[in-house]
Amino acid sequence: MAASPDSVFQSLDNGNSPLELLMIGSSSEDAARIAAALRNSGQPVRLESTETREGLLRLLETEPADLVTINADSTALPPEQAIEMVREENPAASIILLSEHPPQWAEYASQAGLRDLLHSISTGRLVFAIQREYQTLLLRQELARLRDQLQGAEARFQKLLRSTRDAVAYLHEGTHIQSNPVYQELFGLSPEDMRGLTMLDLVAPEDRDDFRHLLKRARKEEFAEQELLFRHRQGGTFRARISVSPTQVHDEHCVQVIIRTEDAEDELQARINELIDRDPQTRLLNRHAFVRALESIQSGQGLPEDGLLMEVSIDNFAELCDREGLDKADCLLNEAAETLRGHFGGDLLSRFGDHEFLVLTRTDQAPDSAAAACLDALYQADLRSRCELDEEPEFSLGVIPTRQSEGLSALELVRRCRRAARQAREERQTQNEPISVFNDEMSGFADPGVNTEIVGMIDGALERDGFRLLYQPIVSLEGDTRE
Incomplete structure (x- = not known):
């Protein structure tokens, strides 16, 4: 038995996305019948229908239609006018013309560039045509998306090629x-x-x-x-x-x-080394590069007899960050770094901490005199006005002569210098004395609550490369919390 065209429904694969359909000039009963046929064929549909010009204007103002059927036999809204209104809002809309006498409209449908001309009572063929046009619409949208991606990829490629x-x-x-x-x-x-x-x-x-x-x-x-x-x-x-x-x-x-x-x-390797060894903000050596350079000097020709290891700390940096803002605090760091670079010339200078600088310098001055000259250079630079600060930055300096480094590792020498700087900070607050030179009495000086035995074990392990990796967390770059 031959199948009736009205009972043949073909559903195209559209990912079950709802079809937006506008029916013009068809009765509400006909629209409901078409919607039911589409749903029975497995095609979700959101249907809007109207038989008047005012209703069409209202629907088109809400959202331009992509798929449209127009009843050519409607007396309330002529098809020519309906087509003009639809294409004014969306020139690329797919329009299917329906009529009880299709041959009478064949020439017009061809001249108007309509997608199809069907008998208004042929539900099966209309469903097939709607699904076909919907599939074509999805393909056009996918093609437009791929073209955009291709253009974006081409633009990124050209940018990468130039850079x-x-x-x-x-x-x-x-x-x-x-x-x-x-x-x-x-x-x-x-x-x-x-x-x-x-x-x-x-x-x-x-x-x-x-x-x-x-x-x-x-x-x-x-x-x-x-x-x-x-x-x-x-x-x-x-x-x-x-x-x-x-x-x-x-x-x-x-x-x-x-x-x-x-x-x-060679240039690329030099750039990589610079990124590894330099502080990105001040362009000074970072902590690891400074310690590595200090160890290299110590294991090579040895530290100079007339050398000094000096730490310069901006004591109220945290308060300035809170009160003045990060921009001014960053300005203070950069200006202080430039001042120290100008004062010490080609000496080994680093940004050792958040607001601390460490320098290995040679001088014939006494340690406290060299530190005083450095402090004077910082105050002479007038950092407060240059960075538009409301408060004066406060400095403390710790110094240790390198002649005291015999039998000490580079890390221990740095630690003793920092002890002197911590004592200088305390003395500046109590005695207004911002400079401290390391002496034997500071050997036992430590921060409250710090276990010196554990610190010694850690330093020893660092020197002997005694750390072992027992656990390494893996973080997903795509944000997957299961990794």
């Missing part, structure tokens, strides 16, 4: 089709010079056979790398490592070329 420190180019049949500024600068070429230029022209004659072999490997979907001799536009040559790999640009098979010179690698 990378490597010389990068793309070749098609050995000819440059794209290159970044680093690549052009490496060979002394302008973007205009790169047009139509083959990569072979940039390779020294004695290495061209090797370069051809690299390109052949790249065309075979292989990654290849080799050191070659290249020619500069000015006539000189330089040796660099080139890596080639197959890729695609605008659906064209091409070869990606990356050239790295030793100078670029």
Whole structure:
């Protein structure tokens, strides 16, 4: 028995997302019948219907329609007017025309660019047409999303290509089709010079056979790398490592070329070392770099006899942060760092703590005189007015001569210097004396509540690399709390 067209429902896979449908000129009974047929076919639907011009205006003001059926036989709202109103709000709307006499509207439907023309009582065909147009709508939306993603990816790629420190180019049949500024600068070429230029022209004659072999490997979907001799536009040559790999640009098979010179690698390594060893705010050495440098000097030629290890602390820094704000506190740190850098010149200077600086300097002055000169330089810098502070920054200085370092580790020397600084802070508050020079009486000086035995064990383990990793927490970069 042949199946009736009205009983055939075909449901397309749309992820069960609800279909937004606007029916114009159809009665509420017809609209309910179509909605029921769609739901029975497995398609969720949100239906709006109207038979008047005023009702259509109200619905279109709420939300422009994407899927629309229009009853051409309606006398209350002519189809031409309804189509014009819908397309005024959404030119890309899919419109299906319904009529009890479809042949009479065939020419008009074709000229108006409608998506379909159906008999108004053919429910099965109408459901199929609605689902087909809905699927097309979803595909158009997905295509638009993918185009946006592609444009975003292309923009990010171009930004990355321009900002990378490597010389990068793309070749098609050995000819440059794209290159970044680093690549052009490496060979002394302008973007205009790169047009139509083959990569072979940039390779020294004695290495061209090797370069051809690299390109052949790249065309075979292989990654290849080799050191070659290249020619500069000015006539000189330089040796660099080139890596080639197959890729695609605008659906064209091409070869990606990356050239790295030793100078670029050395510069990158120097930059990495700077980031590791320097405080990002003041550009001074950080704590670990300072201790490492101190240990290196001590194990090498030894600490100088006329040297001093000095700590400079901004005692009221926390209060200034609370009262003056972080911007002014950061200004104070930077200005204090610049003042100390200017005062100590090329001496080993670091930001050792949040508001503490440590310096290894050489001087023929007595320790307290050297500290007093440093303190005077800080006050002469007029940091209060330069950072627009309401309160005067307060400093305390602890000093230990390096001649007292015999038999001491670098960490112990630093610890004794910091003990002197802590005592200076206490004496500044009670006796208005901001400078303290370490002496044997401070050997037992410690913060209340600090277990000196445990501190000694930790220092010993640090010196002998005696720590073992027993547990390392793993944190998800995507925010998964289960990891």
